[in-house]
Amino acid sequence: MDSIIDKETREIFRAEIEALIEKDSKYISLGPDEIQAIVNAFDFTLTNGKKNVRAQMLYDEILKIKKE
Amino acid sequence: MKLELLRLRNFGCLKQQDYTLTDGVNLIFGPNFSGKSTLVNAIFFSLTGHAIVPRVDIRTMRTPKSNSGTAGIQFVVDDKRYMLFRGTRTQCQLREKVNGEWKIILDEERVNVVEAALKERFGFMRERFALTTFLREGEITEFLERQPATRRDILYTLLGIDQLMDVRECFIDTRRLAKREKARIDSHQNSLRFTEQKNSKNEIEKVENRIKELEASYTDNTGDVELIAEWKKSVKHLKSQLESLKREHREKMTGFQDISKMSEMIENIEKAVKENVGIESERDQLIQKIGSAESQITALSKVCDNLRLLLDKNDGHCPTCQQEVERDVVKRIVEEKENEQANLSTDLKEYKKTLEEMNVTLESRQELEQRLQTLRTNFTRLEQLTQDISKVEKELSTVITRLSERGITEEAENAENEVHSNSALAVNMDKTQLKGQLDNQRKRLQKLKQDEAVQADRLNQLQEVNIQAEKVQNTLLCIELACTGVDKTIETLQRQIMKPAEEELHNWINQMELFGQARIDLLKQHLLPSVNINGEDRSLMLLSGSEKMFLYLCFKVALAKVLGNTSFFVFDDPTLHLDDERKKMMVEFIKQLAKEYQVIVTSYDEDVRSGLEGAHLIEMNRVEEQEVNE
Numbered sequence: 001m002d003s004i005i006d007k008e009t010r011e012i013f014r015a016e017i018e019a020l021i022e023k024d025s026k027y028i029s030l031g032p033d034e035i036q037a038i039v040n041a042f043d044f045t046l047t048n049g050k051k052n053v054r055a056q057m058l059y060d061e062i063l064k065i066k067k068e
Numbered sequence: 069m070k071l072e073l074l075r076l077r078n079f080g081c082l083k084q085q086d087y088t089l090t091d092g093v094n095l096i097f098g099p100n101f102s103g104k105s106t107l108v109n110a111i112f113f114s115l116t117g118h119a120i121v122p123r124v125d126i127r128t129m130r131t132p133k134s135n136s137g138t139a140g141i142q143f144v145v146d147d148k149r150y151m152l153f154r155g156t157r158t159q160c161q162l163r164e165k166v167n168g169e170w171k172i173i174l175d176e177e178r179v180n181v182v183e184a185a186l187k188e189r190f191g192f193m194r195e196r197f198a199l200t201t202f203l204r205e206g207e208i209t210e211f212l213e214r215q216p217a218t219r220r221d222i223l224y225t226l227l228g229i230d231q232l233m234d235v236r237e238c239f240i241d242t243r244r245l246a247k248r249e250k251a252r253i254d255s256h257q258n259s260l261r262f263t264e265q266k267n268s269k270n271e272i273e274k275v276e277n278r279i280k281e282l283e284a285s286y287t288d289n290t291g292d293v294e295l296i297a298e299w300k301k302s303v304k305h306l307k308s309q310l311e312s313l314k315r316e317h318r319e320k321m322t323g324f325q326d327i328s329k330m331s332e333m334i335e336n337i338e339k340a341v342k343e344n345v346g347i348e349s350e351r352d353q354l355i356q357k358i359g360s361a362e363s364q365i366t367a368l369s370k371v372c373d374n375l376r377l378l379l380d381k382n383d384g385h386c387p388t389c390q391q392e393v394e395r396d397v398v399k400r401i402v403e404e405k406e407n408e409q410a411n412l413s414t415d416l417k418e419y420k421k422t423l424e425e426m427n428v429t430l431e432s433r434q435e436l437e438q439r440l441q442t443l444r445t446n447f448t449r450l451e452q453l454t455q456d457i458s459k460v461e462k463e464l465s466t467v468i469t470r471l472s473e474r475g476i477t478e479e480a481e482n483a484e485n486e487v488h489s490n491s492a493l494a495v496n497m498d499k500t501q502l503k504g505q506l507d508n509q510r511k512r513l514q515k516l517k518q519d520e521a522v523q524a525d526r527l528n529q530l531q532e533v534n535i536q537a538e539k540v541q542n543t544l545l546c547i548e549l550a551c552t553g554v555d556k557t558i559e560t561l562q563r564q565i566m567k568p569a570e571e572e573l574h575n576w577i578n579q580m581e582l583f584g585q586a587r588i589d590l591l592k593q594h595l596l597p598s599v600n601i602n603g604e605d606r607s608l609m610l611l612s613g614s615e616k617m618f619l620y621l622c623f624k625v626a627l628a629k630v631l632g633n634t635s636f637f638v639f640d641d642p643t644l645h646l647d648d649e650r651k652k653m654m655v656e657f658i659k660q661l662a663k664e665y666q667v668i669v670t671s672y673d674e675d676v677r678s679g680l681e682g683a684h685l686i687e688m689n690r691v692e693e694q695e696v697n698e
Contacts, residue, residue, distance in 0.1 A: 009232070012560050017553035027549055029542070038550045041242075042235060050234035055241035059249070062242075063543045 014039050037065045069635050070666055073142035078131040080106035090684040093662045096670040097677050098688025104670035108640045112202055114141040114154050116194040117179060120204050130156045138388060145190055153389050161388060175371060195225045200628035203639040208620045212609050226631060227565055229558055236554045243551055246544040253537045260530040268520050275513045282506045296476060299467050306464040313460060317453045320446045327450055334447060337440045344433040351426045354419055361416045368409040375402045565630055566590045572626035580657065582618050614650040617642060625661065636666035643676050655679035
C-alpha cells in the first residue's frame with residue numbers, strides 16, 4: 001500500500017508556502033530562491049527522516065541562499 | 069484482501085483446529101467460554117503479531133501447559149494466496165503459494181523487521197487494523213475516554229501524517245536554533261553600535277594647528293635645540309619600531325616570495341579541502357552499509373543454520389506449523405541464502421577497502437585544514453603589518469623632513485649629547501609652561517587619533533555584522549514560513565482525507581436512521597468526540613450504549629473506506645446489551661456491510677443466528693465440552 005505522503009504532499013507544501021507569502025506581508029521579502037530552499041529542506045527531511053536530519057543542517061542550507 | 073482459513077495450534081483455550089472463512093457474513097456462534105473472542109484475537113494476532121487487547125504479553129496467549137502457541141491465517145491479495153504464521157514466541161513465517169506449492173518468503177523473529185516487511189508488502193498496520201477493521205469488547209468507551217492529543221496521534225499514524233509531524237519537529241528545532249543565532253548576532257550588533265563622532269577630524273586638525281603654534285612659540289623661547297632633540301628621539305623610536313615590524317613581516321613571509329604567492333597557496337588549499345567536503349557523511353554511510361552487511365550476513369547464516377537443522381530433523385515436520393518439510397525446496401533456499409551470503413561478503417570486503425581509503429583521504433584533508441588555518445592567520449597579520457609599516461614609514465619621513473628643513477641629516481645620530489649640554493639654556497618659567505601645554509596637546513592628539521582608528525575598526529566590524537544579521541533574519545523568516553507551511557500542509561491533508569470519511573459516515577448514519585439531522589466533524593478535537601444532532605452538539609459519551617455502538621461501527625466503516633480497507637471486518641459480539649429492535653438493526657447493518665465486505669461476527673444470541681440465516685456458521689462449544697469430546 002502506498003503511503004499517503006507522496007509527491008502530492010510536496011506540491012501541497014509548496015502551494016501552502018506560496019499562499020502564505022501572498023497573504024502575509026511579513027514574508028514579502030522572500031523570493032523564488034528562498035521558496036526553493038524551503039521546499040528542498042522539506043523534501044530532504046521527509047526523505048531522510050527525523051533521525052538523520054539535524055537542525056544545524058537545515059539552518060546552514062537555508063542560510064547559504066544567495067539573494068539575486 | 070480476503071481471509072480464507074484460520075489455523076490454530078495451542079492458542080488460548082483452543083488446542084488444534086482449522087476454521088474456514090468465506091465471503092459475506094461469517095458467524096462465530098457459541099456460548100460463553102467457547103473461544104469466540106479467542107478466534108477474533110487469533111485473527112488479529114496472526115495479522116499483527118500483537119494481542120487485540122492492549123498491554124497483553126503475547127507469550128501468555130499459548131494454551132496452558134504448552135511451550136508455545138501458533139496462529140496462522142490464509143488470505144488472498146491480488147489473486148495471490150498467502151499463509152502467515154505467528155508464534156507466541158515472536159516467530160513469524162510468511163508463505164506464498166506458487167504453482168500449487170507453498171514457498172517460504174519470510175522467516176523472521178525480529179518484530180520490527182516483520183512489521184516493516186508486512187507493511188511494505190500488504191500495508192498491514194496494527195493501529196489501522198485496531199481502529200478500522202476490528203471491534204473488541206470495551207473498545208468504544210476506551211476510545212472515547214482518550215485525551216484529544218492521543219486521538220490526534222492515532223489519527224496522524226492512520227493517515228501517515230506522523231512523517232510530516234517529524235518534519236514539523238525538525239523545523240521547530242531549526243527555528244529554535246535560528247532564534248538563538250539571531251539573539252547572539254543582535255547582542256553582538258548592539259555591542260558594536262556607537263555614536264559616530266563626526267567632528268573628530270576637525271578636532272584633530274585643530275589640535276594639530278595648536279601644536280604647530282606651541283612648537284613655534286617653544287622654538288622662539290628655547291631655540292630649536294629641545295624640539296630637535298625630541299624629533300631625533302622620535303626618529304630613533306620610529307626606526308626601532310619599523311625594524312621590529314619588518315622583522316615580523318619577514319618571519320611571516322618565510323617560504324613565500326610575496327603575499328600574492330601566499331594568497332595563491334590559500335586558494336589552492338581551499339580548493340583541495342572543498343573537493344573533499346562531505347567525505348564524512350559518505351564515510352558514515354559506508355560504515356552503516358558495513359554494519360548492515362555484517363548483520364545481514366549474520367542473519368543469513370542463522371537462517372541457513374536453522375534450515376539445515378530442519379533438513380537434519382528425522383521426523384521431517386516443521387516445529388512451528390507441524391507441516392511436512394519440502395526437503396528439495398528447503399535445500400534450494402539454503403543454496404540461495406548461501407549465494408546471497410557470499411555476495412554480501414564480497415561487497416563487505418569492497419566496503420572495508422573503500423573505508424580505509426576514505427580514512428587516509430580524511431586525515432590528509434584535516435592536515436590541509438590546519439595548514440589553511442595557519443596561512444589565513446598569517447595572511448591577515450601580514451596585511452595588518454603592511455599597513456602599520458607604511459604608517460610608521462610615513463611618520464618617520466615627516467620627522468626626517470622636519471629635521472632636514474633645519475639642516476640636520478646625518479648628524480642626527482650624534483645630536484643627543486648636544487641636547488643635554490644646551491638644554492640648560494632653555495630653563496625658565498615660560499618654557500616649562502609651554503612644554504607642559506605642548507605635551508598635553510600631543511597626548512590629546514594621540515588619543516584622538518587612537519579613538520579615530522578604533523571607531524574606523526568598529527565601523528568595519530559593524531558593517532560585517534549588519535550583513536550577517538540580515539542573512540540570519542532572512543533565514544529565520546524562511547524557517548518560520550516553513551513551520552507554518554508544514555502546519556498548513558497537515559491541515560490540508562487531513563481535510564482532504566477526512567472530508568470524504570465524514571461524507572461516508574453521514575451516509576451510513578442516514579441509512580441507519582439513527583438520529584435526525586446528524587453532522588460529525590472528524591477534525592474537530594480529532595476524531596469522533598461529539599455529534600451535532602439537529603443543530604445541537606452532544607458528547608458521544610452521553611449517547612445510549614446502542615447509539616454509541618452504531619455510530620462507532622459506522623465511523624470504522626467510513627474510515628476504513630477512505631484509508632483503503634483490507635476488505636474485511638471482524639466484530640466481537642456487536643449485539644451485546646442491545647434490545648430486540650436494535651439487535652435487528654445491527655443484523656441489517658451487518659447484512660448491508662456484507663454486500664461489499666467480508667464480515668466476521670461473533671455472538672451467543674439465537675436471534676442474531678436466525679437473523680443471519682444463510683451466513684457461514686462456525687459453531688463453537690464450551691471448552692470443557694471440547695475436552696470431553698477429545
